Amino acid sequence: MAIIVFAETSENQLKKSAFEAVGFASGMATDAGPVIAVCIGPVSNAEALGNSGANEIVTVEYNGEFQAENYAEILAQICKNNNAETAVISNSYSGKSIAGRLAVKLGASLVTNVISMPDTSNGFRIRRSVFSGKAFGWVKVENSKKVLAITPNSFEIPNTGNTASISSFQADLSQVPNHSKIVSVNKVSGKIPLTEAEIVISGGRGMKGPENWGMLEELADVLGGATACSKPVSDMHWRPHSEHVGQTGITIKPNLYIAVGISGAIQHLAGVSSSKVIVAINKDPEAPFFKAADYGIVGDAFEVLPKVIAAAKALKA
Amino acid sequence: MKILVCMSVVPDTTTKITFTENSTKFNQQGVQFIINPYDELALTRALDIAEPAGGSVTVIHVGTAESEPSIRKALSMGANDAIRIDAVPTDAMFVAAQIAAVAKDQYDFILTGRESIDYNGGSVCPLLGELLGIPSINVITKLDIQGNEATIEHDIDGGREVIQVTLPFVGSAQKDLCEPRIPNMRGIMAARTKPLAVVEAAPVNGGEQYASFELPNPKQGVKLIDAENAGELIQLLRNEAKVI
Numbered sequence A: 001m002a003i004i005v006f007a008e009t010s011e012n013q014l015k016k017s018a019f020e021a022v023g024f025a026s027g028m029a030t031d032a033g034p035v036i037a038v039c040i041g042p043v044s045n046a047e048a049l050g051n052s053g054a055n056e057i058v059t060v061e062y063n064g065e066f067q068a069e070n071y072a073e074i075l076a077q078i079c080k081n082n083n084a085e086t087a088v089i090s091n092s093y094s095g096k097s098i099a100g101r102l103a104v105k106l107g108a109s110l111v112t113n114v115i116s117m118p119d120t121s122n123g124f125r126i127r128r129s130v131f132s133g134k135a136f137g138w139v140k141v142e143n144s145k146k147v148l149a150i151t152p153n154s155f156e157i158p159n160t161g162n163t164a165s166i167s168s169f170q171a172d173l174s175q176v177p178n179h180s181k182i183v184s185v186n187k188v189s190g191k192i193p194l195t196e197a198e199i200v201i202s203g204g205r206g207m208k209g210p211e212n213w214g215m216l217e218e219l220a221d222v223l224g225g226a227t228a229c230s231k232p233v234s235d236m237h238w239r240p241h242s243e244h245v246g247q248t249g250i251t252i253k254p255n256l257y258i259a260v261g262i263s264g265a266i267q268h269l270a271g272v273s274s275s276k277v278i279v280a281i282n283k284d285p286e287a288p289f290f291k292a293a294d295y296g297i298v299g300d301a302f303e304v305l306p307k308v309i310a311a312a313k314a315l316k317a
Numbered sequence B: 001m002k003i004l005v006c007m008s009v010v011p012d013t014t015t016k017i018t019f020t021e022n023s024t025k026f027n028q029q030g031v032q033f034i035i036n037p038y039d040e041l042a043l044t045r046a047l048d049i050a051e052p053a054g055g056s057v058t059v060i061h062v063g064t065a066e067s068e069p070s071i072r073k074a075l076s077m078g079a080n081d082a083i084r085i086d087a088v089p090t091d092a093m094f095v096a097a098q099i100a101a102v103a104k105d106q107y108d109f110i111l112t113g114r115e116s117i118d119y120n121g122g123s124v125c126p127l128l129g130e131l132l133g134i135p136s137i138n139v140i141t142k143l144d145i146q147g148n149e150a151t152i153e154h155d156i157d158g159g160r161e162v163i164q165v166t167l168p169f170v171g172s173a174q175k176d177l178c179e180p181r182i183p184n185m186r187g188i189m190a191a192r193t194k195p196l197a198v199v200e201a202a203p204v205n206g207g208e209q210y211a212s213f214e215l216p217n218p219k220q221g222v223k224l225i226d227a228e229n230a231g232e233l234i235q236l237l238r239n240e241a242k243v244i
Ligand SMILES: Cc1cc2nc3c(=O)[nH]c(=O)nc-3n(C[C@H](O)[C@H](O)[C@H](O)COP(=O)(O)OP(=O)(O)OC[C@H]3O[C@@H](n4cnc5c(N)ncnc54)[C@H](O)[C@@H]3O)c2cc1C
Pocket: A203, A204, A205, A206, A207, A229, A230, A231, A232, A233, A244, A245, A246, A247, A248, A249, A260, A261, A262, A263, A264, A265, A266, A267, A268, A271, A281, A282, A283, A284, A287, A299, A300, A301, A302, B013, B037
């Protein structure tokens, strides 16, 4: 039975999460059948998915903006045509908005926030993060049909050396009612989305004011990362709310999280504690963040950061 | 105008998460339960829209009688009435199917939270949209209704988008939508006598169960770097942690 993967694109390019999703699908039990990666709308590098585990690539002609109703319908049609019982989608905003609708269309079970490969030794179990990353749970899924939404930065991208056949598909969207119309889209082009960033530099109230974020942005630029912040920082409008991480913000899972001037409250840690390596920079040696960190520097951010930035620049030079 | 707000009840954000029964059940002992913070935003915005228009706001919750204090709190914030579907909420599919059974064709629009902060499904909104055959708009940061049309700003991957949607629709509330209302004394008094209907659960499938839970491995202990030689951090991240 085939596995259908929705391969997300941005600005006509596949996103890293698309390769992760394809890699995840190819790693699922081999008896699950061929991995069919689906690209919706214009994409310039679809063939690259073969190398990360796709057996077939289907491109779908689609003009216009993203609409969850349309995307879910397209994927449902492809699932049905290929007798696919499993669909894999990235756990992004758009991914989640499709996943629920697709699950209903297929009569499938839906598991979001997936962070490991399924365990099929005793039925089907799959691990997801719960309580905003404070814990993990193994979900038992008895339904043979499944929609799995996988967390970015959780899976290695394989390098199979294979190529995949590419075909195109014309979806029938005539039955999808059109109730909404996009008025405007405001995207920050060229910036790494926070949930997908492998390196995140984050600032808290200890940064004193928005005028001091230049240092954090500089470090993020040098290391190729994104910036984030604590809740009070976004509450005070020093930074946009989209950068707020934690239990009531975004949950992230980068390889490296550097927290500067953030105390490490339980609600903040909830959203970042799954990061592989955590660095805390704080002038207070008693700051709770040091208990959750791998590396720490006790010191004034305004003295420490320039040294860190200089060393990072020297390394990258 | 009739608005429905979906509400989940979750452990307070300061809760230290532990499990019992061989790590198969969340340990509720000593845990304080609250209205899911995103649902407070959904409810507040719904009230701000309904009140001047002479509309009504109904709160719906799938859960057991233990949630009634939280439902009363929602009523004290200003909701006109509440429905509790009497069932143990398992997964988002089960919850959405229960709500859909009650809500079909009844409301001008429906709001949920962006996600429940306990199991973080973030799925009830799109599931409801598909079950009811209406548009679903995730992570809404601005919502205005004019006649039969909603103007909605919401987060998308890498940015924000403004869309216009014809009613009915279902949307999920993200921070920035509003500041949550705090109930006042009058609201608390009024809430005591507001209608809270308890309805039987519909016979729906779904409801995935957790086989077991795990807690993250504790950190090994922090390695401190002298602030004077802060640049050393970069060497360690490259050569020891191998993350840059
Ligand atoms: C319902 C609820 C939900 C919440 N959700 C979230 C959430 O999702 N995300 C979140 O982040 N918070 C959340 N919070 C808030 C959380 O409890 C903390 O208040 C918040 O994380 C603190 O932010 P902070 O660390 O930036 O500020 P503070 O706690 O004020 O800490 C500032 C830190 O900076 C240090 N510092 C000061 N000056 C310097 C300097 N010059 N150099 C170096 N260090 C310095 C201080 O020692 C201190 O440790 C939530 C709270 C509640 C009640």
